[in-house]
Amino acid sequence: MSENVKDLLSLKDKVAVITGGAGWLGSAMTEALAEAGARTVVVDCNAEAVKQVCERLAKKELSVTGVTADVMQEDSIRKSIDQIAEDCGRIDVLVNGVVVPAAADLDHVTMENFEKGYRNSGAYAIACQQCVKHMRKVGEGSIINIASMYGMVTSYPKVYEGVSDPCPVTYCADKAGVIHMTRFMAVYWAKDKIRVNSISPGAFPNREKMEYANNPKMDLFLERLAEKSPLGRVGQPWELKGAVVFLASRAASFLTGQNIVVDGGWTIW
Numbered sequence: 001m002s003e004n005v006k007d008l009l010s011l012k013d014k015v016a017v018i019t020g021g022a023g024w025l026g027s028a029m030t031e032a033l034a035e036a037g038a039r040t041v042v043v044d045c046n047a048e049a050v051k052q053v054c055e056r057l058a059k060k061e062l063s064v065t066g067v068t069a070d071v072m073q074e075d076s077i078r079k080s081i082d083q084i085a086e087d088c089g090r091i092d093v094l095v096n097g098v099v100v101p102a103a104a105d106l107d108h109v110t111m112e113n114f115e116k117g118y119r120n121s122g123a124y125a126i127a128c129q130q131c132v133k134h135m136r137k138v139g140e141g142s143i144i145n146i147a148s149m150y151g152m153v154t155s156y157p158k159v160y161e162g163v164s165d166p167c168p169v170t171y172c173a174d175k176a177g178v179i180h181m182t183r184f185m186a187v188y189w190a191k192d193k194i195r196v197n198s199i200s201p202g203a204f205p206n207r208e209k210m211e212y213a214n215n216p217k218m219d220l221f222l223e224r225l226a227e228k229s230p231l232g233r234v235g236q237p238w239e240l241k242g243a244v245v246f247l248a249s250r251a252a253s254f255l256t257g258q259n260i261v262v263d264g265g266w267t268i269w
């Protein structure tokens with residue numbers, strides 16, 4: 001097998017599945033997997049967004065199709081993944097990127113909020129379990145769980161003061177769980193030659209999202225986010241493309257159980 005770096009990074013002949021692949025960061029990662037050569041299947045509950053991402057990438061002659069499904073429902077994710085494996089003949093790569101927020105501050109958080117928060121990592125685990133069945137048939141695979149810098153450090157209060165709600169405790173707990181669950185999975189499935197890694201994005205705010213778009217203090221909030229990062233700015237979705245393709249590809253064949261932090265340096269000081 002070629003050790004040329006372009007061949008190592010290629011996903012030609014691979015099938016990649018990405019949950020939440022029609023979202024703000026998901027659609028950039030979908031594009032990256034397809035640009036690297038993978039036949040890429042987006043699984044997302046937003047049918048309109050799925051249609052849009054598929055149409056946009058088809059114009060670039062990329063191989064992207066979509067499945068509309070609710071990955072928080074166990075039956076739905078299991079059936080979708082089996083259907084994708086049947087349609088595409090194999091699954092080589094899974095990116096888990098869905099998030100369903102469960103906002104509540106620590107003084108008011110309920111058991112129900114936590115159940116909703118942890119359902120996110122449950123959905124990641126079921127998608128992994130289901131894809132692993134098909135990866136075993138291929139003989140190897142790569143799984144990438146999207147975590148967050150807020151699974152490593154806590155929500156930084158001064159950034160949010162007077163301008164936005166802080167990141168909720170349920171989110172931080174879930175994302176810390178995703179990073180550690182990734183290590184557990186990496187050990188558990190190593191015997192099957194399945195690598196499992198996570199990516200922890202830093203601040204990649206989406207200005208169009210309702211809670212940001214309706215916020216009159218948005219500019220101040222963005223300024224503070226930028227200041228907190230050593231690189232002095234927030235991230236753009238395309239800045240995750242390299243990490244996801246690297247982890248999905250043979251270029252990362254000796255890398256498992258790791259958490260790649262793409263945060264402009266937020267977590268280093």
Ligand SMILES: NC(=O)c1ccc[n+]([C@@H]2O[C@H](COP(=O)([O-])OP(=O)(O)OC[C@H]3O[C@@H](n4cnc5c(N)ncnc54)[C@H](O)[C@@H]3O)[C@@H](O)[C@H]2O)c1
Nearest residue numbers: 020022023024025044045046070071072097099148201204
């Ligand atoms: N944006 C950031 O600043 C940031 C920072 C750190 C980590 N992250 C992580 O990156 C990932 C993507 O975040 P984003 O900002 O792109 O979010 P987003 O809300 O733009 O995208 C999430 C996608 O998941 C889909 N989705 C939601 N519930 C679903 C369900 N039940 N079934 C199927 N699909 C469902 C949505 O339709 C959407 O397309 C998340 O895991 C998030 O926690 C984001």
